[in-house]
Amino acid sequence: MSIVLVVNSGSSSFKYQLLDMASESVLAAGLVERIGESEGRAEHAAGGEKTEITRPIPDHTAGFRVMLDAFAEHGPSLDEHAPVAVGHRVVHGGARFFEATVIDDLVEINIEDLSVLAPLHNPGAIQGIRAARAAFAGIPHVAVFDTAFHQSMLPEAYTYAIDREVAARHRIRRYGFHGTSHKYVSEAAAAFVGRPLAELRQIVFHLGNGASVTAIDGGRSVDTSMGFTPLEGLVMGTRSGDLDPAILLQLMRRADMTAGDLDALLNKRSGLLGLAGRSDMRDLQAARADGDADATLALAVYAHRLRAYAGAFMAQLGGVDVISFTAGVGENVAAVRAEALATLGFAGVRVDPERNASVVRGEITRISSDDSAVTVLVVPTDEEREIARQALDVTNA
Template identity: 65%
Template structure:
């Protein structure tokens, strides 16, 4: 059995998944939260094995507990304890490699990369572009390399899938020398998810990705949309940072840069004030006081004016990007929705594509509201554009790419 351990290390969390890559079966997964904060929350889930007919014979077994977890190194010790106590035992399923999610790879990293000391230094240097993410990713890498010292460690970058963006798409129209000196350009994020979803959509339809024009909406608390032509990212909504683009849970998305100058001059906002405003007090939360789309939809149903406006602004931005990307692609063959909102909020999907009949989109209302698991089609059989719901699986995509580079 070829087993890959996938690590997603956040500033105060450690998410892990143990995957049998040959059968693409997740053996176990876990999440350690509130690292460095009392008390830490620990969840470990063991997946039952499949029988010969690939049928699950038992329910998942999940174990939860709380305790203080001082740092990422302590979190890895907790993870090992969870495997030893609840299974599967790592001695029986030793990882052949460890794949690490790294948010920002800049323009340097465009494929799964073995993590050397030089690569660690470059990830650290790129922290200036992702100060909330790269330092935490690096802490997880260093802790994991101490625990699993004898296996390869590979970095899978969220920005890598978007390295195929053409210059016209990634270049900002500012002074070229300043942009080059400070690496100011569009990088894009959620690339691992966009790649997984676009490949899964093509496989579901029995089509070669090379012959498809796709738009993927990754809609979670963070949200982005990508135009994919022939399996290659050609346009994406997030930019230098994950702030640009769509309206998100707490992030503004697109805004006139002069609005920030205005707030600095007239409201006395500092750089840190503006950073906090745009990243933590904007988006759905800024408009309606709630960042969760489920709360927004409940507010809409109750006639809450603020929630209704927040929903309308959110949908307006989705439609604007859909129309722009259809124009950039010269038409579209597949539109996919993924992540927490994209997979579960039927009203969002319906509203987002309601004006796309001109492009050949015809939604099936019954399919859209049906609560089913797995990838599914929600457009009518007559629709010229396939509209899909595709559950994302970034951990599996990271495991695939890690195994592919061994």
């Protein structure tokens, strides 16, 4: 009674994992993509073997049939490993959802209504939810929201200083994202250092192509870098992060840019890509080593923003006990970790260069020196496992 299927749906694809939460082990994982195109693709991995098929997949319902066929043909058997719940990643829960929630028709309507706040994400989630509820009609489906963890922020942290009536009418406030990852990492870090979560002041850097940092006090998010959308905050792979909003007005007036032009500029042609013509951190590190001036500046801007948020969140928390790095860049790029904390020696933060350079992939690793006043960790994130945990908790409640 501990098998959970986790589904992460987009508009033209979905990923899935079947987990046995008794041992928190992955029984199978797969991807169905290019949904609605002339030729779809699916891959399924189980028991150390990986299979791949290509065929038309007109919609998410057909995609779930492909997934079920893969389980039937390549295992594990869903009769022998029947899920007791299906957990769905949903990017935006607005201010309505502050915890994992069993999906019924009303919840589905609310998620769809919140598409106005996440037009690139919630519509795909809805398609996946509807297909999954049809395919697994006899078990609970649970929505786990990226925004939910940040609903503990106080009004002074989530309120923008604009006309309050305009803000209320259009639901404009800071929501925060990557909450599932921040929750998982902060709890894993507390377990690793052997201290109660409720006692710890933590800063978690989730650094991937999308990036965010969160201040966590006693297991509760008190501030985070992303805001109304996942565009605010840190410099990211292709996203700008923080900038003066008057820049947008200037570009509208002087460059005749439309809302669509600005959306594409800030989300797809900015960040590291905009600064250096590339967004992959490995390429940028190599280019900097070769003396590339654009790459050097891009990485300096990136690190400057990391340090700015680290300092701000230390002030919000009144000090920090644990700092953790996670996600693709956070887990794998030692130079980024070192540069992010390079100026925090005044607060007793000391990174051991040898430990930082010797992180074991997939394992929690302490990279702070023995005399550091703050414990610094690399903590591999596992959003699917966290979704499965929350889905099981809600189902058993």
